[in-house]
Amino acid sequence: MPGRQLTSAEYARLAGSGALIEAEWAPCRSACPVHADVRAYLDLIGRGKFREALDVIREVLPFPGACGRICHHPCEQDCRRNDVDQPAAIRDLKRFVTERDYPEGQKFRKPVQDRAPVAVVGAGPSGLTAALDLAKLGYRPTVFDRSAAGGGLLYSAVPAYRLPRKVLQADVDAILAQGVELKLGVEVGGALTIDALRSQGFKAVVIAVGLSRSRGLPIPGADAQGVELALPFLASADSSGPRFAGKSVVVVGGGNVAVDVARTAIRLGAVRVQMACLENEKEQPAWAWERHEAAEEEVATLHRLGPKRIVVRDGRVAGIEFKAVTAVFDEQGRFSPKYDESKLTTLDCDVVIFAIGQESDLSLARGTDVKVDERGRLVFDRNTARTSAQDVFACGEVVTGPGSAVEAVASGHRAARAVHQFLTGAPINLAESLPPKVEKIAPATVNRLLKATRAAMPTVGAAERRRNFAEFELGLDEAAAMQEARRCMSCASGPFVLTDKCAACLTCRRVCPFEIPEVKEIADISSALCQGCGICASECPANAIVMASYGPDAVQKEVGAALAVLRPDRLRIVVFSCGHHAPATRWGGSEAARPAAVAKEIYLPSMSRLSAADILAAFEAGADGVAILECTSGACRYPTVDQRLRRRVDLARQLLVEAGIDGARLSLAVGGAGDPAAASKAVAQVAERAARQTHKHG
């Protein structure tokens, strides 16, 4: 949205609709396949509202636990903080909120389900997502899976040291608790055909069978003992004991699966694990961080090697011979390896594991109206998520090809929408028009921003972790998580200018710590540059600046809610606190220090959002006193906020005193946000003065 400007009338129409915050997306959200509202949940985490953050994630992602560990996080790749220092640790923060114990527990409500039954084949991320969406829409989904647990490859392939099974199980259980039925150990295509499902009354079928077969290579010796395929190997790995003790393993492949296989092999006691891939270091498809972790665990990677034959001795693997690779891709960038057969390399080993790709098993389609093309792929229309059969849809890797869990989830959402449209008789239309994403920050602004180092994920050292399948990333603690969340710049959450109100007074330009607003005929505040502190909105004399999120209306709503929980016949003290520096959680820890039931805290995204008018409004709404807990000087990511807050409090106090209210009923505890003792002292003082003037008691 070029020039975030609105008329007052437009604003009145849009206010509260979410249209402003949706006007532009942060790039993290655009990059996320399910478009999770990262900005929103990072803000909530930063303010200690962990449960609320988790709810935001769950709206679009039924696998927060799993994705919080193993997501390939394209959001982070696109995070605008990359231009400043390092991206926000979005994935780690997601994990953080799934690890908390919530007093209300992880109870889920079962929706009213009075619509048709739908069958889903495959309980991988895509299938379970489609089923959950349908359940929420009121359908009665049953998911069939041949394996022993839900989760698809996350269950059967992703190594436990990256994704503990109980974490995955918690995600699956949450899905089931919301009205999804899961039938395990049932293979569709065998005894239970698609037609049988139809005749059982399922009005639609979703095929979400993923890519369940590992590919091998038909090279000489491939049938020798000691040659394995990635998926079966991984499926049995953590329960198989140290079966590679003393052995030397070569993993063929350079992708993420190969890395998992190699690292798993190490954990099974192999003395030596080598990955051999066609690609050179730059071309190798595995994520850099995974390769790095593998290297730490002493997995060696050899490049530009094409498997030629397995060296077999006594029917057992003795080594593998490679030919040199001269090129992996052709001029058009297509996969088309070229070899130099004269240059050969042989690696001695006891085990060879092929991790060179997966393919689907579509035997369930055989003999049905669900057609498979000559290359063995499901006949599928991307635009409708439908197969050749009217009532059969598909999603996940079986139709998208290999990808990531969150992409499978996104695909599941599409299939659910298609099924819903189909079953409601609507034409199927899955086209989405997404809001534009906010542009890159200009270097001039980057230079004004405070740098903040990304929270490092604590891990178990390589020497130790390579010995077992225990999770090696340990998770962020609360303090680190909150601080990390605060690094998010809340992209495009900032102001809109009301065109009919702006008087071009330049105040916004003058108070902005980053000199972002340009004032010509009227103010123009670039979302690409704005840091969303809201200082300008709280100072604009014309009230011409509205915030896309957390404007004065939000503050006043919270004031109302805070007062509502306090007894009106007793003192009621509203405490405004910097949510980032005095998180809700910290008060909780010092409940004793907190003055009785008379105070209720409101955690602001930044104290910059609190205007003098907000303070007056709190008194008007019925507060007997207001205590403000400022962050520790210099701790704010927005420069100047501490000084500005003090001036605003002074102004508010002056206005209050004029109106006959004891100025001591408003207090500002400098640094109080970081210091519960100072904070409660400030609150107590306010309470005392308020009691004196109002004759109410605590």
Next chain:
Amino acid sequence: MIVADRKPLEEILKHVAGCGRILVLGCGGCVTVCASGGDRQAEHLAAQLRLAAKGQGRAVEVTVKTPTRQCDREFLEPLRADIGPADAVISLACGVGVQLLAEVFEAKPVYPALNTTFMGAHTGPGTWTENCRGCGQCVLAETAGVCPVARCAKSLVNGACGGTNKGKCEVSKEIDCAWYLIYKRLKARGDLSFLRAEREPLDWGKSSSGIRRTLVHPELTDTVPASAPAAPKS
């Protein structure tokens, strides 16, 4: 720009003590720019009025409106519906707006919330400073663009008084001596002839201390010019 300053609440309250319904009118013009009478300041005042009434155990209904500006009738007319039910109107406009409001809505008591102070410019964070006094005979051409009428404490026309001190005015070390600035600027331009010229006293009759002044642009008036050609005969 016209600069104005909020009156103490006490003074405002005196006038509206018995009113149950008050309309507070900000002004979207100059006083918004100097952050004294914008919509925000109008809301501050409204909150104060409500709080003060509450403190006395009274209820008062205060509405805030901020027209584009109050110094033109056309912007005031649309307020008629808001003004009707109000017992009193408090205006955060400069004296110009307050008077026009009182004139357009003659039957309604209109009270100023601001003291209109001067014509000035933004000279630093949160700071506005007087630059012009509307003397009606602008001398800036001769004084290197520094107004001695507004910026010299004594409105001298022939140069600094004996009180000029290290570039500052005798009345305060915070205030620049206008004549010092004039001298410096003219000197830098290498031409002090304007400073040397003996000036006649100002004609204060043309200034704000004279009678109410009026500007007329004949081409914009409704009067028929004497030179108008007779309407063609049909």
Next chain:
Amino acid sequence: MSKFRDALASGKFTFTGEIGPPKGTNVGPVIEEAVHYLKDCCAAVNVTDIQTAVMRMSSLAACRMLVEHGVEPVLQMVTRDRNRLALQSDLLGAAALGIENVLALTGDHTTMGDHKEAKPVYDLDSVGLLQAMRKLESGTDLGRTMKGEPNALDGTPRFFKGCVVTPCAEEVEPQIIKLEKKVAAGAEFVQTQAVYDPKAFEKFMKSIQHIKVPVLVGIVLLKNAGMAKYMNANVPGVVVPKDIVKRLADADKKEVKKVSVQIAGELIRDMKGMCQGAHIMPLGWDKEIPNVIAASGA
């Protein structure tokens, strides 16, 4: 008729003194002191006009009383408190009361005095006041008839018109320019702000060689070292050199007055050759004026 004018015209080194009317009606003592100590040694005695904007008895009235006591006054007139109507009216009055010497001043701002709420007038500035006097002397005034013609006066005054300058101002060029304008507007004598540095004064006098009006160097009696320091810090265009401050500081308490008189005398002695007279501002030490003059050797 002005003896003061004649004294300067004679080329004799001329002294003027200064008194301030009382805040109240008890004008006797100050007149008496003037008669006693100033009458003989000064050609004329300035009477301040609501000095530093602290309200006092009218200068005009006190001047008239001096006339009655045979002391020739210099009527100081500031433009702060009266508009051109009142100023001209008082000038005519002064002339009628036998007061000829008038010193045109702008006057300290009202906010410096004890009636900070007073409306400062400054209708004219000091140049404007000189212009007004010249007009009156030419038989007309600053106004015009209904027909737009110059008014005609019934009886024309004659003044000996003076002005002031600050010789040791930080920025001396504007002082000189303004002095030129004052002289062009009719000033016939100059009394200066206090001078404590003869070298600086010499330099100043050289730079106004082209201005052909007599100059009386200003001498303010320093009551102690503290006052000297205060003046250095706060009084524009006044620089008391270190050695003078030291002499005052070192002086025995009882001797300070003597030292002060001695200093003033030496200053006059040193600057006598550069100018045409000295204007001594005793600030209450009226009695010392004869001693100063004696100490100067003039």
